Amino acid sequence: MKFTLLIQSAPIDSQSSATALRFARALLAKGHEIERIFFYRSGVQSANRLALAPQDETNLPLEWQSFISENQLDAVVCIAAAIRRGIVNAAETARYGVEGDNLIEAAELSGLGQLVAACAASDRVVTFGGGA
């Protein structure tokens, strides 16, 4: 089956981003396809490569980065939600005249249309986090 995963909470505030990653790994292990991983609301923090964890703890953005690139998956971070929360790539730092991009390389910034299109093309949409 084809899945779209939607992550809506920040790794620091909720287990949901970590659960989403475990779920995504299980999907591939069972032979399912991942149409797209979409980070929305505070879930965009999962794509902040400057979130630093102590050495004996999991660095979730780095885990997402390796999982997405190793499996050549499509991962999109909502651009409106991201720039409000300080998650930017080089193009956005140039556009807004600020310094220091921090988006993980494996993901791209784009609009909510990418979520809608992925949901329309998937057999299942599974959301993680949200609420608050």
Place this chain on the structure above:
Amino acid sequence: MKHFLIIARQAPYGSAAAREALELALACALFDQPVSLLLLDDACFQLLPEHKPAAIQQKNLAAMQQSLPLYDVEKIYICEKSMHQRGLQPELLSLEVVPLDAAGMKKLIREHEVVINV
């Protein structure tokens, strides 16, 4: 094409949740997917008229809410129980809503292919 249901649960201000739920509902409509909105819990407060959020340096959600019918957001449903618990009635609200009881919400969720709780 899929039928989308966006479920909002939060009050209009105090977090970005209400705005981000509305943005998602509008995005579904803009990309030509049939979409409905369900207001649960404190999200019922989103449709009280005459918000004055400037007092807390927030942008009014009204313009975005009023655009829902223009963008063909098919129907706005509201949890009857949440509404009554908060002393609200449909005629007090700024948009036309369809009140639903628990069985109605169960049916609504079952009828939609993509359900996103924001």
